[in-house]
Amino acid sequence: MDLHFGDSKPTHEERAAVDALLGPPESSWEGADRSDADLRWARGGREARDRRDLLLPGLHAVNDRIGWISEGALDYLCRRLTVPPAEAYGVATFYAMFSLKPRPATVLHVCTDLACAAAGAPELCAGIEARLGLGSGVSVERSPCLGLCERAPAALAIKAGDPLRTAVSAPATVEEAVLAASSPGSAPEEPPAALAVPQAGQDGLMLLHRVGVVDPSSLDDYRAHGGYTALRRAFELGPAGVIREVTDSGLVGRGGAAFPTGRKWQATASQPDRPHYLVCNADESEPGTFKDRVLMEGDPYALVEAMTIAGYATGAHKGYLYLRGEYPRALHLLEHAIAQARARGLLGDDVLGQGYAFDIEIRRGAGAYICGEETALFNSIEGYRGEPRSKPPFPVEKGLFGKPTVENNVETLVNVLPILTMGAPAYAAIGTGRSTGPKLFCVSGSVERPGVYEVPFGATLGEVLTLAGVREGLRAVLLGGAAGGFVRADELDIPITFEGTREAGTTLGSGVVMAIDDSVPLPRLLLRIAEFFRDESCGQCVPCRVGTVRQEEALHRIVERTGADAAGDIALLREVGRAMRDASICGLGQTAWNAVESAIDRLGAYE
């Protein structure tokens, strides 16, 4: 590698931010003062390049401390990691939460996505901007879904410094959001995660039964409520036994793709290539989805335990928890939980004295929906742009760092705990034949009690909406999020199982149930969905990069039109949508037209 660095120098503060992560530099080759020894030897090479995966944490370190990433800071980070500056620049500009231009230390992200838009986000933004004029020291940014849909509209303030301060305001008013931005340290604390679970404390819950019941920061409390019995059971069964239980349980992935979890684990476990990796996908960015956040905030040890079991079953000794950057509270709780588990021998060289070594490292995303795609997530962890890879090869064969990798999302992993404690047959008896177990739904929009609901598979859409208290004037339900589809208000008897939604020509996706009432202008909502996909496309393949732009343009043209006036553009949308679905590299482009198509076909939008 032939690296060339510019002559921009980091400030003292920027250097300190990087050194706090990487330790002080040892030679002038990586940015220290030159010593005699430096004239005779060169550092770097393969050893340093192996640390490429610290690029994203390094960018976070600078952005967290300074609020933006200067040329000097980026060059210094590149020197430390032997990463070419052009590549690091490409990575840094990929993520929405980083800025490569000077900006105020405080950024206030105001969510303008589906649930928040319906709850008055545009007025909130306007109000905040009117209050925080120029020179306020706050940069107000319109943000995609912050995962706080049950408390819409939402705002997240991030104030760079040492330490970094964050504050959430939801449901946000202009005053509260401005207060959160101006002094995030003294803003009122967020309500507990249990408030997002209207069923909290009820009998019969399997995934949410500890949310609101245990203290999320106490390992003892977790153990007092049945924690770590599943891991003990796993050690009794042995790795093959765990995989057999998971396979027999019929568990399929809850992230949207519905792939059988046992089969994925078996495929990874049987790969001869080593090491194996476990990745927990906690990059929950689908608009309307917040269940993983609630699980992580309300019962963080459950995820730590479930990851340990998954690692044990698949032969992995290292688990990466890829957590979206917009979840500061989940980050703190999980950092604490992992440290506690490590201190108590539940993670580390000898888990529970069973001679099995496993540890978890948290990686923060930095604002990119595409990183929820499993292979894009690998690239992101490895320090590359979060662009999806083409499959095959599949992750079970060549995943993270090119090694066999099993990747599951938070909800899927947490399901493993009841499978092991109650046994596969009992678990498989819940739900329907093809969709087994409990399922979490994120209910938001026009309902009395928005939140995360746990129901056994087989319940109908109407039953879930009734639990949440659907309001008058329901017009449609968005199932599965922005990548999902709309169903009509008279289709509430659809059983929300994988097979039931498929038969009804729609999808369960990630479990979003967003109720849309008459007051929401549908064309505006569709436009927001199109904007979302245009913003979040990684840009790698043509059908998605240009197709999402053409889709948004067509929807802009017909936003106020119906019937024959819109017909030409709708035909165009269909043609482009079909090619996006057929020819895009990954699920983002393939699903970017789903919701719009369903609104046209099922709801008669633009008629």
Added chain:
Amino acid sequence: MTVTPLGIPRRMLEFTLDGEEARVPEGSTILDACRAAGKDVPTLCEGDTLRPKNACRVCVVEVEGARTLVPACSRKAEPGMEVRTDTERARHSRKIVLELLASSVDLSTTPKVAGWLKEYAAKPDRFGPDAARLNEEPKVDNDLYVRDYDKCILCYKCVDACGDQWQNSFAISVAGRGFDARIAVEHDAPLTDSACVYCGNCIEVCPTGALSFKSEFDMRAAGTWDESAQTETTTVCAYCGVGCNLTLHVQDNEIVKVTSPHDNPVTHGNLCIKGRFGYQHVQNRD
């Protein structure tokens, strides 16, 4: 003529291509098989000396059992696979992809694309006069080559050639994302402030003319560029002892640009700054 060494023998595998039996060596892509069978599958981002990036999606074909279309350039043929290259579904995607590209970038200097637009009845204009496109002036910041992003289809070939597949300079990367993604050097600086070593290998692989010799760019601007009047002569570079092959493109007895044969087993089309750009002394007649 260059000598291409024979590889180790490979097993043959059989699969079905458009209803006919196809036999190709193990490791071949669907595109290799199509070419061997004399089928024309359009490609833009595929390069003969680089690993396929399959970003343009023009070469998509239908594979039995696959949910989506697959890129022929990178998907390896598998025994028993059933591939159809010319279905309505594949043709539709190719047409739309060509329309999307042609509506957003200038493909006037991209070989073969005009024929494909006609073949697939692509109408890039139907996205309307306000369809977003770059409309950026070419970047002329050095005397050797010009970057014209208006012609860039983001095929990543220049990035791969500058990076670990050829030159190992890592001077260029893709920055930003989505429709705003751009090929860029660090900090989006002028080329002269970057890590570029001016080997020109990125120009060698650019499929659209987004990267071009300053000589070619100036002649095109002056209206004097005439490929039909050019001769190509392959010779050996005289600067050092490596012996790289140079192909001199000569118009009116002047060297107008230098490329290098991709089938050369040593250089695969790679040159250094001297071989690629250092030809003025040849035509210095003072």
